[in-house]
Amino acid sequence: MKEPPGPAAMPTAEVLALIDTLHATDLRLEELTDGQVDTVANRLGAPFLLGRAQDHLRLSEAAKQSAILNALPAHIALLDAEGKILAVNEAWRRFAGANGWVGADFAVGLSYLQVCDAAHGAWCDEAQPVAAGIRAVLDGRARSYALEYPCHSPQQQRWFQMTVTPLFEHHPNGVVVMHIDITARKAAEERVAYLNRxxxxxxxxxxxxxxxxxxxxxxxxxxxxxxGAGGFRMALIALADERSGKTVLAASAGVDEAFSRALQDYFASIESGRLGNTLLERVITQKKAMVVNDLQGNDEVVFRQQYVDVGVCSMVILPLVVTGQAVGTLVLYARERDFFREEELTLLTELASDVSFAMDHIEKQERIDYLAFYDVLTGLANQRLFLERLGQYARSAVAAGHGLAVFLIDLERFKNINDHLGAAAGDELLRQVAQWLIRNAGDASVFARLGADHFAAVMPVIRPNGDMVRYLESKLEAFQEHPFGLGDSVLRIGIKVGVAMLPGDGTDADTLFRNAEAALKQAKAHGDRYLFHNPQMTASVAGQLELENRLRLALERGEFVLHYQPKVHLASGDMTSAEALIRWNDPHTGLLVSPGQFIPVLEETGLIHAVGRWALRQAVADYLRWCAAGLAVVRIAVNVSPLQLRDRGFIAEVQRAIGGDPRAPAGLELEITESLIMEDVKHSISSLHALRAMGLTVAIDDFGTGFSSLSYLSKFPVDSLKIDRSFVLDMTESPQGLALVSTIINLAHALHIKVVAEGVDSDDQLRLLRVLGCDEMQGYLFSPALPSAVFEARYLGSPPQAGADAP
Structure with a gap:
């Protein structure tokens, strides 16, 4: 079958004839309808639009399209197939007019493609892709093209989105070029991006x-x-140094070495605490953030030009506030101008608060860690850390085969100094002792403060031929000669030292420490300045620990008892009073233990307070019982321990002991040692007055051993003094001893103070005392200390006579 010919094969004459026929037909229909009909149809209903109606429809459609285009906010241009501008909308005209683009019909008729192709300079990078995109849509190779681009002016920064689409859906014989202002959207995206950073x-x-x-x-x-994560150009943290008062650069990122040095030099050049009226100073003093969103235009910024040179346009300075005090600043630098706005600032303030919280948390944790391992007062290691270090040194010494020494140190008279000058002076003395040790005997890491007045040291390496004794002697002598200044007072104090050495005294920290402790206890007990450990010391210390435990139980179980030793008037031979002396019925040995064996332990452990309280109350109870029985009672003297008298509650304790019966004060005398009174003269005088005001009498015990109380004797409110037994013994051995006793008696009598001689054991001593005019005596020549029941039966029934045989 033969195909019909295509359009090109149709005869031209036939086409032209057909057009003429249609035109004539249209004109005839217009005449017949008198212009009142737009459309006619045949018998089959096929419509035919008349020419005038066609023109009207075209105009109507064009008007509607123009109205739609002009109503749009986008800048729109219609291009033909060659890229020439056919038409533009009203938004295009307004934008062109506002930016000086007014020309022949606002560029209508110009080739958009030629304009893009001819672009040069900064616009070239964007114009060339735009021209290629338009050609791709015109050629049908692309359905559309889009591009976002900046269009900034000195007054305003703007962004546009350009889209290119075909003019007709299926026939790309033209395109629609549309430019939409997306400045607000880009700004929102930028804010989101900033906030995300x-x-x-x-x-x-x-x-x-x-x-x-x-x-x-x-x-x-x-x-x-x-x-890194935040995208800031630079960041730094500056802190106020507590010691120097200066601002220091603590950390930075994005800062080159030269600029970092410049910042450090700037901070170092400023006097302590004087940043002037700078932004940094205002942030610290006001504890408020400071924002500079245009660095180039702000004269207050110190390194303004350096910031601009490295691309910084804005900055914020945030205070770091810990426990209400601004301790530093966090500074952030952004490349963008106007970066730090309200939303960002709110988040950054929270960020600075989090950093401040972390600083506070770390500081508190460091404080806890410090307290766990160091002594706050001296800064030295505590016992826990010292033992850890000692263990490390010991392991190293064993591995290397060399010696090691551990020293435990006890300050002498510290308790007296602390009580007399006050706790603040005592603390200052401890600090000065720590500083002396570090300066004169080694690095701070080898020392520790173990307790109130106890220190420790380790010598990690001992040379085989080293003379430890000579070394220790030299350090002890230097320490004793060093003056410690405490306010207006200058003191020189001594120390006791216990020494244990590796390997002989142990190879581990615990053993060495324990053996050094044993040596120190022995040095204190025997009055030695220092002692090296030996096995016998360990056994002795272990025995003392056992004794401490047994003494604690003794108080609970009522194993302590009072024995009474009479005091006799030398002229008449009558018993005038009795001294209560404590004894311990030790069930472990079945023996009666004398006070010299356990009183020091009671004082060292603090049990002396409880035991002394018991002795005082028991003596009062015995006296009142004798009164109730109608016996010939005498005043009972009770010894007061130094620790008891130092106790600020001692006076009240005595008051409670005698307060139950009005007869009790007349039956009680307190004996206080001379050396104890001299420790704190002011406090002693006050306490003695308070005791005598209660109706008690007071005696100075062991008079003559303190060496320094003669000038104060007239000021002390005392009733009697007791000559120490050592002077009574010397009295019969040398003229000097006799002269000393005579002087004490005469001085006391001149002050109207009674004199009692202790430890009188012979008739020769008795005769000399009578000749010298001594008032009373006490000793084995008359009677030893007796159990309460024996004393009561023997001496409270009828007056005894001096010189009677001692039982």
Missing amino acids: VYATLSGINSLIVRVRDRGTLFDEACRLAV
């Missing part, structure tokens, strides 16, 4: 806080996160 920094720092353990890491990581 801040959120990323905030999130990173919050994660950092959980795991960081020191301030240095916190600062370095915070700055690194701000630059």
